[in-house]
Amino acid sequence: MTPAVRRRPARRALVAAATATALLPAAPVHAAAPEPPLRFGACPRSVPAPAAPDRVECGWLSVPLDRTHPDGRRIRIAVSRVPASGTPAERRGVLLVNPGGPGGPGVSYAVTKRAKLPESVRRSYDVIGFDPRGTGLSAPADCGPMGGLFAAPGPDPLPVGRPAEQAYRDSLGRLADDCAAGTGDALAHLSTTETARDMDALRAALGEPRIGFLGVSYGSYLGAAYAARFPRHVGRMVLDSVVGPWGWYDFDLRQSRALLRQREVFFAWAARQEVRFGLGGSAGQVRAAYLRARRASAAHPADGFGPAAFDRAVYRALGRTERWADLAAGIHAYLRDGDTELLRPDDPFDGAASRTFQSANRVVKCADGPGPTPGRVTADLRRLRRLDPQPVVTGMEASACAYWHHKPAHRTRLGSPAAPPVLLIASAHDPVTPIEGARRLRRHLPGSRLITLHHDYSHGVFASRGNACVDDATAAYLVDGTVPAADLHCTGPGLPTP
CATH class of the missing domain: 3.40.50 (Rossmann fold)
Known part of the structure; x- marks a missing residue:
């Protein structure tokens, strides 16, 4: 993804x-x-x-x-x-x-x-x-407010404690309700399999065998779905x-664990450049600086920047090493004087087109196969926190499928x-x-x-x-x-x- x-x-x-x-x-x-x-x-x-x-x-x-x-x-x-x-x-x-x-x-x-x-x-x-x-x-999906997902600053995306976990589950339920209300009768028809069928209609319209x-x-994933249905x-x-070839929720979990491994590599990399970034000379010291910045974003959110925006910046940066320098420099600037400029470049929640992206992301994932149970969502968040007290869960979009109004019976082939x-x-x-x-x-x-x-x-x-x-x-x-x-x-x- x-x-x-x-x-x-x-x-x-x-x-x-x-x-x-x-x-x-x-x-x-x-x-x-x-x-x-x-x-x-x-x-x-x-x-x-x-x-x-x-x-x-x-x-x-x-x-x-x-x-x-x-x-x-x-x-x-x-x-x-x-x-x-x-x-x-x-x-x-x-x-x-x-x-x-x-x-x-x-x-x-x-x-x-x-x-x-x-x-x-x-x-x-x-x-x-x-x-x-x-x-x-192409018939863009519209999930409206998505259960408060676009609030700025939004709530902490990582719930800690039973009240926070219940609030998190409630927000997922509201997101599912908003997608059902906004997307209407299209909700069940925005799956990857249907897009694969559109691809074959496009092939035919282009006159290509x-x-x-x-x-x-x-x-x-889309290409593999096309190959499953139209191999010839x-x-x-x-x-x-x-x-x-997993369900989306299982994929999201694998991604969240891989992000933890990548973040450790980032901490060690930033420590080797202590003079450049000023976050410390060991991976442990860089981690401590990172956690201070994350806590500050939750304790003193300002100008739309809170823990959700912080985690989105980390998620975005960990996937491309050319963004690591800006992430390290951004953490330093935020700790030094509260400057968030480097921590929110090209914010994915900015603009109507990006909101369509977020809506389609959930709608497609939840149309592609059965989702988790609410109890499993909570249990897996707790397991992630046992691996690391502060995981990055930005990519776990399929958690909302636990409350989806249309529940497909089978996974995408x-x-x-x-x-x-x-x-x-x-x-x-x-x-x-x-x-x-x-x-x-x-x-x-x-x-x-x-x-x-x-x-x-x-x-x-x-x-x-x-x-x-x-x-x-x-x-x-x-x-x-x-x-x-x-x-x-x-x-x-x-x-x-x-």
Whole structure:
């Protein structure tokens, strides 16, 4: 799962572009009828323009909200395309991309991620972005106040003691109520499986027999769900920073334990740079400074900055080592004079688009399978506190599924032995999607290969970490279909140096 970041798609821009964007004709109402060809035109202003001579174009795909009632309500999926820059002989088809979440929109991502892809991939593929249902511009989910989640400063996200635990459970119940009220009859139809079906409708509308796919973080889960349902329509699939084949709540727990391990690495790293950061010369001293800052945020919240915002900053930073310096410097500045600037860059709770992200995140997770019981949520929080008195629980969004109004009976199916070989990529010490997930998922995708970036501690690898070993092997797979003979081991950059 990708940590939430500030996203700026403007709904008003979509309205303004509606007349400029070529819209689909009326969609057929029969389930067996083929999807009409996509018509592409101008994009909303929120979509960045690629560097010349490349261009981006946008369109809409009409799909049923509930596929068991194809004559009923339909929703529109926002789609973008950056055409391949090579010759017709170089073209390999389309490459759908997804940035993660769940909750992350992908229309703009087609432009931003494509710019980072190896040139051979850009020449070979039309890169296709889309906002999955419930996200961005595609029937966005609306959970309203989400049980007070957006209060600033919000309550401490880590309950200690029975009254606090009861208040925490009550807030989860209110969040579930708000999502049911705001999302209405769409609540049961915003699952990953339904998005996978939308992907296949998009494939058909593009006139492609198979689709290439690059999914990062939650995008890996989406890709595995597509492979489970449509294995014969999978082209070349890359799953980067892999979410394992667990229920979302179990995944969240694994992530929270990995964050504890990563935070210990951060403490030791900051201690080795005592002169630079001033937090102490040992991991224990840095931990003590960290805990002082965390207690201060709870005892004296100000200007919207409290313990929830502090933990969000830590969660965001631990997933990418290039953010560690700002986190260490931010803790020092906060302890020195209360300066919070470095502890709240690109706050994920800022703006309507980011609120849509948070809504979609819960709605999708809770639609993907059975949630925990309220008693288990409390028991697991206590277990985490026994591991460490001050864990980071920011990523445990699926706790709200304990109170969900629509309770699915089955988990999302992932992978298929009928799918072609898939390339999985993982950073050895990624705390957001621990490498165990990639190792587990590959069992559901026989013939797949795993590329491991060793000595790396960050989330997101291909066309992200600048590692030639990873990028060259992945480009060869996408362009030429070259599947590594065995799992590939690449050497990463290690921890940041001063």
